[in-house]
Amino acid sequence: MSGIPRTDLLTRYPWLKRALQSRAFQPTLMMVTLAVFTLAILTGLFGTPAGSRNFGIIFVWIVWWALLIIGIVPLAGRLWCAMCPIPAPGEWLQRRGVVERVMGRPFTRGLRWPRRLKNMWLQNFGFLGVAIFSAIILTRPQVSAWVLLGFVVIGIALSLLYERRVFCKYVCPVGGFIGLYSLVAPTELRVKDPAICASHRSKDCVTGNERGYGCPWLAYPGSLTRNIDCGLCTECLKTCPMDNIGLFIRAPGSDLLKPKGRRLDEAYKAFIMLGCALLYSAVLLGPWGWLKSWANMQTPGHWALYALGFITFVLLVLPGLFWLVAQLAGRAGDQRAGARQLFVDYAYALVPLGLAAWIAFSFSFVLTNGSYALAVISDPFGWGWDLFGTASFPWQPLSPRLIAFLQAGALTAGLLFATRTAFQIAREHSEDARQAFRAALPVSMFLLVVTLAFFRLYLG
């Protein structure tokens, strides 16, 4: 993978550069998604409560989710963040404009985001909060619509209070995991030559100029090294007077091997995502009906137990086990790094496996229920419409064998990718490859056990 030559797509395809430099690029994408989002909210609030016949549920939690986790994130990282409609109203209000660069003071109190919250913890807890209610949020159109509307309201409020896109960078639960998994993507937006940035004084990419805004994600492209910090809004591409921004094809997962950016909050995001994938698979695909009943909030007491177990597993059990594994790895490889550093560093090996697990998990319900999309596109509210003649399209799940085959493929690829990453991280702490191999063994065993657990859940 490291043999993939780094290629600047903007140099190779000038038309792409012109498109991305256009101020209409991002608002156009946002308006398309805003239209779909608005329909999803309307159908959620006013359409049938039957999730399988409601556009909001089908298009948000099946179509969008499939596009995001199986397509966009693995290939283009944070591209969704560039077109997401949720922060759009807040950002447009803040900028007092939609397309053009509006000069002057933005419509915001412009507060600085608290230093203590400049991390992923809010996103971690936000995702967990959504996760423990997910059996309700993902199946009940009204609940789903109110949650999405809530995100918009929070986005607007934060835009009016704080500078730039703090909602996306520090609050959005979806943005958090997209950011983490964007580390795996084979694409990146980076400066072509950091030396040019270092010598360039005006730093238009940070301050903005008449062609565009300063980075809404509060990043300095000149020192940008990981996709997690870049929302692909392409403002820097517009503002850079030195033509020093490129969109590169690169070796997948190369961000995982950059020790400088690794943090405990991101490591925990990896545990939360992997743990959630495991638990969702157990609840929704496993043979334990009682567990599904507990998750569905049929009785508050059982749900409280479920939520407690969920949080304990994700925040304590899984990281606790991995802590032991990381220490074992350190000893096996005679590594000198501290316990916390080993724990955090090796946790990045979980990222490719976590993404693969989510892809595999998504195959199960996307390929089973995807055919509902044809019906709801003709009858989005379940009111008996037939706009395109497909309202009666029957539910047609794909063959379970094909789904199992795809899941097995995704998990195997994820395991190999993760094991390789574990070895590369071990190499950072080792003097030679043999030491690194010994250190990577416990981590690889952990990865294997987790993968086998997924195999057990998916393939029986």
Add this chain to the structure above:
Amino acid sequence: MIRREHIALLTIALILIGLPVAVFSYELGVRPSQAAHRVIDVTAAAPEAGGFQPAHVEVAVGETVTLRFRSVDVTHGIAIGPGLGIDLGHVDPGHVEEITLTFDKPGTYTYYCNTWCGRDHWRMRGVIEVRDPAGGTALGVERDPVIEALIAEGVDIDVRLSHGDSSEHVSEQPGVSPSAGRGAEVIAALTVPTDLRDAAWRFSHTPAQGLALLREANPEQSEDVLADAIAHLWLTEVSPETVALYDKNCAACHGQTGGAEGPIAATTAEEPAAFADAGYMWEMRGDVLYAKIRRGGMGTDMPNFGTVFTREETRALVDYLWRLAFDGEGKPLHGGMPPEH
């Protein structure tokens, strides 16, 4: 540049304001105006969650209306009666089933769920009131001669025989389960009194009373043979439609084979009648069964079906109940003694 910004703002306004306006204009304005006649949307939910909304619909005589049913929770079965023969089948959550009707005379009809949908399934009903604008209301309680005759006779329709509580009727009950099949083989050798050949007499008397009559005419025959003959006499032809009517409307409580083992039997205020219990049915009159079906049972959770079934359908259901009781040999739907006997 300013033009581009204006286009963007216009597009956003179209999305945030135009889209909702377009959706509701289409649903509330365009669709109804495109329909050739009035469309009445009826939401179906389990009774615990509100049942039918609306539960009362007014239609003028001669007016053509489309009733559009949509389920919002579980699968319901939608039928309209009495006498219309309308069964829309299952309406799954999020799906819509509709029917266009023209009522040519005043009256009251009932739309009801005939697929068990929850604890209070039997409460899930709505009323279509057909009024004659010229003649004012012509509605009223229709008198039923069978029920009126029972009341005049002083018969307590709500009296209930307990299952297995047949000891007090021992003298009248056969020792074995009477079988219509065996009865068909012996009936030709018996002297059958005229009353017993009369369907109206049988309808207003119990098999036990019939046995007493048959015994008088055939004192040399054993009780078992006579009981089989009575079982045979009490059976009439039953159509598949009647069986389907029973399965959809009665089986949830009384069980598909009449064993009172339906899925909600355990939840009713009183244990449902077991029609397969020949001992229970031996003491039962056809007209009382008829009245119970049409009027319902006070405090028993037995709903009234008089607003749902026609009298003919009710009579046919009673005929089927005798089959559940006495037709213990494979329960053929056809055969037995035709009604005119």
